[in-house]
Amino acid sequence: MTVWFVFAVPFVVMFFALFMERVESRLRPGAVQEDEVEELLENARPDEVRALYGHGIGRALELFRLRRRGRGKARGRRVRDLTRTH
Numbered sequence: 001m002t003v004w005f006v007f008a009v010p011f012v013v014m015f016f017a018l019f020m021e022r023v024e025s026r027l028r029p030g031a032v033q034e035d036e037v038e039e040l041l042e043n044a045r046p047d048e049v050r051a052l053y054g055h056g057i058g059r060a061l062e063l064f065r066l067r068r069r070g071r072g073k074a075r076g077r078r079v080r081d082l083t084r085t086h
Contacts, residue, residue, distance in 0.1 A: 032057055040064045 040048065040061060048067070052060035 032061060036061060036064075 037057065040052075044052070044060070044064065045067070048060050048063045051063050
């Protein structure tokens with residue numbers, strides 16, 4: 001019985017590691033980059049800070065990316081409305 005246990009445990013660990021690698025690879029594209037967070041925190045506007053506080057880092061980064069691309073000025077009023085909490 002012990003012999004089977006000695007041989008089975010490494011295989012179970014190996015398959016678990018392979019499974020977790022597949023899970024991690026699916027999560028990686030949606031991950032937040034460290035340099036984007038640093039840039040957001042250094043250059044955030046009040047509406048982006050409100051979005052960070054009220055809706056989380058994802059929404060704040062979305063607003064920050066829109067502003068960086070130059071679309072933030074045209075959509076300024078809509079962005080402000082979206083960051084308000086009801």
